[in-house]
Amino acid sequence: xxxxxxxxxxxMLVIVxxxxxxxxxxxxHKNLQSRSEDLALKCAxxxxxxxxxxxxxxxxxHSRELVFTSRELYRRTDNEEFRGLQSLAAQVLxxxxxxxxxxxxxxxxYVEVCLQNLxxxxxxxxxxxxxxxxxxxxxxxxxxxxxxxxxxxQTLSNVEASSGVYNLNSYDRQQNxxxxxxxxxxxxxxxxxxLPGEDSDLEFQLASLxxxxxxxxxxxxxxxxxxxxxxxxxRSAGQDGNxxxxxxxxxxxxxMAMNVKQSIVGEFDSxxxxxxxxxxxxxxAEP
Amino acid sequence: xxxxxxxxxxxxxxxxxxxxxxxxxRRRRLRxxxxxxxxxxxxxxxxxxxxxxxIPLLDLSIVPVRLGLxxxxxxxxxxxxxxxxxxxxxxxxxxESDFHNGLTKIGGFSAKATQLSLVATSVKNPDVSMKVDxxxxxxxxxxxxxxxxxxxxxxxxxxxxxxEPLITAKVPGLHIPGLTRPIPFHLSEESNWExxxxxxxxxxxxxxx
Numbered sequence: 001x002x003x004x005x006x007x008x009x010x011x012m013l014v015i016v017x018x019x020x021x022x023x024x025x026x027x028x029h030k031n032l033q034s035r036s037e038d039l040a041l042k043c044a045x046x047x048x049x050x051x052x053x054x055x056x057x058x059x060x061x062h063s064r065e066l067v068f069t070s071r072e073l074y075r076r077t078d079n080e081e082f083r084g085l086q087s088l089a090a091q092v093l094x095x096x097x098x099x100x101x102x103x104x105x106x107x108x109x110y111v112e113v114c115l116q117n118l119x120x121x122x123x124x125x126x127x128x129x130x131x132x133x134x135x136x137x138x139x140x141x142x143x144x145x146x147x148x149x150x151x152x153x154q155t156l157s158n159v160e161a162s163s164g165v166y167n168l169n170s171y172d173r174q175q176n177x178x179x180x181x182x183x184x185x186x187x188x189x190x191x192x193x194x195l196p197g198e199d200s201d202l203e204f205q206l207a208s209l210x211x212x213x214x215x216x217x218x219x220x221x222x223x224x225x226x227x228x229x230x231x232x233x234x235r236s237a238g239q240d241g242n243x244x245x246x247x248x249x250x251x252x253x254x255x256m257a258m259n260v261k262q263s264i265v266g267e268f269d270s271x272x273x274x275x276x277x278x279x280x281x282x283x284x285a286e287p
Numbered sequence: 288x289x290x291x292x293x294x295x296x297x298x299x300x301x302x303x304x305x306x307x308x309x310x311x312x313r314r315r316r317l318r319x320x321x322x323x324x325x326x327x328x329x330x331x332x333x334x335x336x337x338x339x340x341x342i343p344l345l346d347l348s349i350v351p352v353r354l355g356l357x358x359x360x361x362x363x364x365x366x367x368x369x370x371x372x373x374x375x376x377x378x379x380x381x382x383e384s385d386f387h388n389g390l391t392k393i394g395g396f397s398a399k400a401t402q403l404s405l406v407a408t409s410v411k412n413p414d415v416s417m418k419v420d421x422x423x424x425x426x427x428x429x430x431x432x433x434x435x436x437x438x439x440x441x442x443x444x445x446x447x448x449x450x451e452p453l454i455t456a457k458v459p460g461l462h463i464p465g466l467t468r469p470i471p472f473h474l475s476e477e478s479n480w481e482x483x484x485x486x487x488x489x490x491x492x493x494x495x496x
Contacts, residue, residue, distance in 0.1 A: 004333065004336070005336075008336065008340075008341055012344070015345075015348065019352065023355075026359060152372075156487055156488075179488070180488075181487045181488055182486070182487060182488060182489060182490030183487075183490070186487060210484055210487060211487055213484075213485035213486070213487050213490055214432065214485060214490070216431060216432065216484075216485055217484075218482075218483070218484030218485070219483050219484065221370075221481040221482050221483070221484075222370050222481050223370050223372070223481065223482070224367055224370045224371060224372075226372075227372075282484060
């Protein structure tokens with residue numbers, strides 16, 4: 001009788017141990033999920049911190065407008081009446097063209113800095129994660145397996161089309177570079193907004209950052225990742241990758257993995273993985 | 288001794304023989320009196336141990352496991368839905384997804400009804416809240432920038448489910464949850480709504496679109 005009672009107790013203990021080990025596996029997965037979400041949000045914050053991305057978008061659009069108006073001004077000096085101002089108009093045009101190139105270089109430099117920051121944030125997250133160690137149960141530190149940047153397939157940028165330059169506005173409408181929004185017409189994103197004629201060699205691409213509506217900027221957020229368009233793989237299978245982004249990315253996708261090992265009841269090794277996507281905050285209203 | 292033999296008078300060998308013969312019979316007599324009753328009780332005790340403790344415990348111990356798994360699935364799903372682009376997306380993906388089947392795959396878990404709703408709670412007065420169960424139903428006062436604002440927006444997923452124990456003894460006319468029928472449970476999980484932005488094309492808030 002005593003032996004049977006002990007046997008029943010032993011069976012119950014084994015069942016409890018099994019349940020506990022499963023609970024720990026679930027717990028560690030949930031823990032990884034929350035760390036991965038945290039990292040995705042930290043990375044997304046880097047993409048448009050202090051609205052740098054939104055400001056660069058506005059700068060690109062303004063420099064485009066400047067090139068267009070400078071070219072129009074230069075063309076007018078072909079006229080006999082303004083021929084004396086041609087050299088001055090040529091100088092203005094040259095400056096606005098070099099200004100557009102400067103803005104593009106600055107945009108590229110900003111993207112590079114952002115990507116470096118993302119890599120640093122991911123490495124810091126790995127370094128600060130020590131894993132979990134119980135006597136018969138352990139999890140390894142969470143590893144950032146994949147890190148991708150891109151956008152959520154939004155076709156609009158935060159930049160409002162200027163109606164002040166009539167010719168440019170009608171050209172943009174003709175080329176479908178602008179779309180009517182609730183409050184104003186907005187430029188499309190991730191498209192080279194080429195200028196007509198001699199200035200078509202210049203590149204003007206806007207990032208897909210949502211603009212403010214009713215004075216409210218879109219906050220930083222997690223998303224389901226449905227529709228995420230990858231533009232650069234910063235890390236693949238745990239290996240850092242190299243590459244360049246044409247535009248400022250507005251979303252980031254983080255894949256984290258962790259090994260779970262338990263020997264409470266037999267040996268059990270498994271790998272748990274989570275994928276999280278976060279969107280950068282939207283642009284602020286232009287002052 | 289009963290025959291008047293004195294062991295001191297050379298009857299030692301006889302005593303040895305007689306002890307060897309008598310003692311086992313005594314032992315047998317003792318077993319017959321108490322041991323046999325123990326053997327009889329043993330069967331009944333084992334039966335009681337298994338039928339009243341081990342089997343019911345095993346039978347019911349699966350219920351919290353299933354409940355935990357179901358709760359975890361509902362929590363994961365509502366967290367996913369709260370990350371949708373807009374509220375109508377969340378409702379649509381819940382309808383299109385195989386959520387009920389996912390719950391059924393746990394085994395012994397049957398979801399009877401599912402309800403998704405958005406709960407807006409005023410930060411100024413946390414006792415006041417507004418619950419809507421379809422997109423576009425949130426009044427303007429409860430939207431960001433509205434009179435009741437600022438508000439906290441949470442997506443709530445409620446599931447009415449029945450969880451079966453390991454063995455259900457189906458007795459017609461007798462409805463005892465956990466014994467003759469599954470145990471009814473009401474699971475409700477919440478997650479904060481993520482997309483607090485506004486659609487630049489329509490001007491609608493994604494939380495109400």
